[in-house]
Amino acid sequence: MQPDELAEIFRRYGYFVQRRCTLLLGNSADAEDVTQEVFMRVQRYSSSLTAPVTLSWLYAIAARCCFDRAQQRQRQTPVEHSALEALAGSSAPPPERALVGQLLRSMDRKTSEIAILHHVEGWTQEEIAAHTGYSRKTIGKKLSLFSQTFKDAWQRLSAVRREVGS
Amino acid sequence: MSAIEPPVRREGCPPAGQLEFLAAGDAVPATVTAHLQACETCASYVTGLRGEQVAYALAHPPELMARKLARRSDAARRQRWLWVGTFALVTLSLVLGVSLWRPNEPAFTLKGGSGFSVYVSTPSSPAPRPVPSGARVSPGDVLRFQFTSKQSGYLMIVDLDGAERLTAFHPYRGQQAVAIRGGEVHSPEERIELDSSPGAERVVAIFKPTPFSLADVTAWLGTRQGTPGIPLLECGDCTAQWVVLEKP
Numbered sequence: 376m377q378p379d380e381l382a383e384i385f386r387r388y389g390y391f392v393q394r395r396c397t398l399l400l401g402n403s404a405d406a407e408d409v410t411q412e413v414f415m416r417v418q419r420y421s422s423s424l425t426a427p428v429t430l431s432w433l434y435a436i437a438a439r440c441c442f443d444r445a446q447q448r449q450r451q452t453p454v455e456h457s458a459l460e461a462l463a464g465s466s467a468p469p470p471e472r473a474l475v476g477q478l479l480r481s482m483d484r485k486t487s488e489i490a491i492l493h494h495v496e497g498w499t500q501e502e503i504a505a506h507t508g509y510s511r512k513t514i515g516k517k518l519s520l521f522s523q524t525f526k527d528a529w530q531r532l533s534a535v536r537r538e539v540g541s
Numbered sequence: 542m543s544a545i546e547p548p549v550r551r552e553g554c555p556p557a558g559q560l561e562f563l564a565a566g567d568a569v570p571a572t573v574t575a576h577l578q579a580c581e582t583c584a585s586y587v588t589g590l591r592g593e594q595v596a597y598a599l600a601h602p603p604e605l606m607a608r609k610l611a612r613r614s615d616a617a618r619r620q621r622w623l624w625v626g627t628f629a630l631v632t633l634s635l636v637l638g639v640s641l642w643r644p645n646e647p648a649f650t651l652k653g654g655s656g657f658s659v660y661v662s663t664p665s666s667p668a669p670r671p672v673p674s675g676a677r678v679s680p681g682d683v684l685r686f687q688f689t690s691k692q693s694g695y696l697m698i699v700d701l702d703g704a705e706r707l708t709a710f711h712p713y714r715g716q717q718a719v720a721i722r723g724g725e726v727h728s729p730e731e732r733i734e735l736d737s738s739p740g741a742e743r744v745v746a747i748f749k750p751t752p753f754s755l756a757d758v759t760a761w762l763g764t765r766q767g768t769p770g771i772p773l774l775e776c777g778d779c780t781a782q783w784v785v786l787e788k789p
Binding site for chain 2: 382387
């Protein structure tokens with residue numbers, strides 16, 4: 376892939392990829408680095424590409440890179456107290472999405488993939504089934520697992536917010 | 542990077558992901574494009590994303606980024622080759638090391654995880670050196686032994702000299718086999734100085750999971766020959782490892 380082709384892909388998709396990485400990693404420095412990693416992979420795989428680059432494909436690579444990075448940083452364990460504290464004290468818009476991002480890092484890949492489509496991209500279960508080929512039952516089970524984990528973490532987050540606020 | 546939030550999905554709205562694909566210029570179903578005409582919320586999300594996309598491109602000039610990525614790719618490729626080279630070098634060293642390594646092999650070893658070594662020191666060469674079965678020794682040479690077994694059990698080292706006399710070397714002149722622990726190197730303290738009696742010294746290490754005595758060994762040693770010069774030792778579940786030392 377020629378540098379100008381890569382530049383064009385980056386111009387078109389760089390923002391979206393970094394935005395997704397920021398959501399999944401919850402850390403802009405890591406997100407910027409992983410975004411570059413995503414485009415390096417695009418360049419590496421360019422010779423074997425049979426279809427044009429799409430944002431959907433880049434999102435899939437980004438999710439993989441983000442989870443690899445999270446694994447490297449041994450942040451697989453469910454939301455830590457310190458992370459909850461950071462969220463609770465944050466002035467950013469509703470922390471639900473940030474919490475979703477944190478939880479995604481602690482789930483298995485299939486659950487993460489389904490949860491991203493549902494909670495981040497806003498797909499319905501039927502749309503996810505049509506898009507991924509997973510059965511409705513699998514999607515339902517994975518989303519229910521994710522929701523339960525989210526509920527638990529949300530309760531803990533609320534408790535920490537009360538502590539921080541008091 | 543600002544955090545433009547996706548709109549809450551209402552009845553008839555496409556998923557936020559499809560709005561992002563549309564904002565990035567990817568193909569989306571015609572219904573999504575048509576929806577934007579009627580839904581101000583979704584339209585404003587797409588417009589917001591496009592605005593941020595332009596701002597991002599200004600802050601991260603794609604041409605500069607492409608050069609940066611190329612440099613990173615080159616560095617990563619060099620790093621990969623460095624790892625491959627290091628791995629190959631280490632592997633080669635290990636292969637060479639293993640193939641060239643010659644430990645002090647026991648003079649005679651049987652299968653089953655046990656080994657028996659005989660060491661000889663001479664007046665002119667006092668450092669003990671392992672000797673294989675069939676080695677030539679002289680009167681005055683001193684023998685030492687080493688035995689290893691994976692299992693715990695009982696050990697006796699005996700000698701059958703040229704005159705068919707049986708002598709316990711370990712425990713020296715003892716009557717009962719010595720208990721040894723599995724997985725450890727057993728180095729008896731005995732130093733046996735060879736006398737001038739003629740004929741070969743046939744030294745055998747007998748290992749058995751249960752206790753036995755020199756009298757048992759005498760009973761096990763039949764008159765039948767196993768390999769030439771070595772009598773058969775019929776002792777059931779024991780192992781017998783012979784080292785024959787030729788004496789002038």
